[in-house]
Amino acid sequence: MNDGSIDGGRLIGRIRELGNVGRDADGQLVRLAATAADKQGRDLFVSWLKEAGLDVAVDRVGNIFGIWSAGGWEERAPLMMGSHIDSVINAGIYDGCYGVLAALEVIQTLKSSGFQPARPIVVAAFTNEEGVRFAPDMMGSLVYAGGMDVEEALAAKGTDGAVLGEELRKIGYAGPHAPGFLTPSSYIELHVEQGPVLEREGIAIGAVENLQGISWRKVVVSGTANHAGTTPTGMRSDAGYGAARIVTYLRERALASSSPMVATVGCLALEPSAVNVIPSRATLTIDMRVPFEDRLLEEEDALDRFMDQLAEEEGLSISVERLARSKPVAFDQALVEIIERAANARGLSNRRMTSGAGHDAQMIATIAPAAMIFVPSVGGISHNPAECTHEDDLVTGVNVLLDVARILSLS
């Protein structure tokens, strides 16, 4: 630890230990927000915070903070690092937990090395990032950043009918602090990529400069059911063909885009669904992600125009329902540069990248300069027990976080 690096063994040990908390009867990791399993995970994390000599603070929405401070908390705005420790159903052990335990590891390393930070350093674990039990996802950081009223969040009803506020009280994590009680000087979130880019390109560190805006739509294409044998091609209004054209259009747009746009049709159902009947109805979902708001708006408009033209040409009617929409997030350029410099100083290959998934960092970015660091995910797999990042890569990422934290807390 005196060589300026973190204790990899301790880090990996904690990731594994936390990853064993919340296993169900089938051995699946299910640590949904504010459940008994989540309480077990929180208790373990808090025990480590105390063991590291940090002050523990919990806010009203259950966000947990471990604070290392020479003086009082409010002397100066703290450097904050963190992520979340709730999980999806049948989860892997890295998503979220890695960023939280990395932040703790960084603080412990700095502390034991005799480093004297010029401001408090805080590790944060935000409530209900995954959004599996309570909507919306990233709720804890959203409330913390003032994007959602705390009372509204506490009244949220879970998929199991439970109310978040009551559940937090039950597990002992309805804290006294007002969300946002600490405004960070900057926020850094280390996370597994959850995508294939770093691994495929053989790059160690992603300096995440922005986060995709997300446009979710449900599209219903209506045509006319007809006999597959007796209806000539030119006399068809084939809803399934209309849906297929939307799928191929989106691929063309994504390939032609100068920004890292992606688009996905994940659900597609035909009616009446018979081998010899032309589909009268196709219902599909579109997930479109673009990291710049003006470009995302442009793509939404272009899609609308395409579907209008398609409907006209094919004798279809197409209706669109917006399911969800979030704006892209531009992370702090100065922080991104610091991450790049830190990676370069350790001789690590690195690249700027876009986060395709949502993270707590995007919420905190509304109240403080924020950025993220990615490490490679094996096969790009996430939200799955096969989620994996090699131990070397895990340790490397935390060392970069360590160097970044040192720089950001020096002054």
Add this chain to the structure above:
Amino acid sequence: MNDGSIDGGRLIGRIRELGNVGRDADGQLVRLAATAADKQGRDLFVSWLKEAGLDVAVDRVGNIFGIWSAGGWEERAPLMMGSHIDSVINAGIYDGCYGVLAALEVIQTLKSSGFQPARPIVVAAFTNEEGVRFAPDMMGSLVYAGGMDVEEALAAKGTDGAVLGEELRKIGYAGPHAPGFLTPSSYIELHVEQGPVLEREGIAIGAVENLQGISWRKVVVSGTANHAGTTPTGMRSDAGYGAARIVTYLRERALASSSPMVATVGCLALEPSAVNVIPSRATLTIDMRVPFEDRLLEEEDALDRFMDQLAEEEGLSISVERLARSKPVAFDQALVEIIERAANARGLSNRRMTSGAGHDAQMIATIAPAAMIFVPSVGGISHNPAECTHEDDLVTGVNVLLDVARILSLS
């Protein structure tokens, strides 16, 4: 009737009366083969045959024949006309019944006009054309033409577990005659088009010169499920995109085809079917119809090559299962010309066309010269209570059949 035309009132009245037999509790027409409802329809038809003074013969597979003959049945090969009187579930009243009752109407008209045919004239109603209760469809005519063993047909198990042979005995239509006991000199089937072509083109009579060969396939496209946000386009193996490409490919082939090819993807399902997950599997059906065997084989091969290339390009694997395959049928050119001449002689617009659906005529075509006559279907709708052909068009079609029958039985 002495003006050389049929009795339109009697024809329409019988179509309506038969159409009211076999209504279920919801008023839906359901006259599945060899059910009690089918018995009612058969009994009514047979009563009309007797009323018209025809000999009634039933063969072992339940096909019913009404025979008008001066001498014994076997003096000369008979002219045969007919179709089927079983129905689909929630059927219209014209499909099949029109052709059977038209044939009876033609025979009655010729008889009462004092016409002296040079050969017997027979109206046939074939068993289980629709194939809803027992597989395969067109079973009665298939067995009649020697394409299926009668014992095998009688052993067929219905969707309700019933055995055809037993059901025919129960309803009194397990006849004594060997299927094929009459080999027709020619066979003409008048039918509603069940497609939109004649109505859209404003044409009265279709002279059907061939019948589509049908290739049914089930295709499974396998890719890799991945996060819709974090997986760049170039790193995807998107099974849904693969399926969409197959759909658009088939459209392009159908449009580019010089024959009246049609292709339909009626069923398409994605897995895991989540908004933000790239589909790992797409299961689709392909119904491809081409009226020439060499061209159908060509299209099947071209599709295989396209899917191989698609799999290669997109990192997918694609498996194909053959669900059904029937060869195209070329009807008798001389008969088609007689139909055209008959229509022209009455000043009726007409066109040659391809039947996109299967009919008993395709089975009888293997043992005798055969052809079909189509009349317009309103909106191309069939297998649906909204199935409709205007009364004028119904009568017009039977008058053409009358003229064709006169020509074919004169010598």
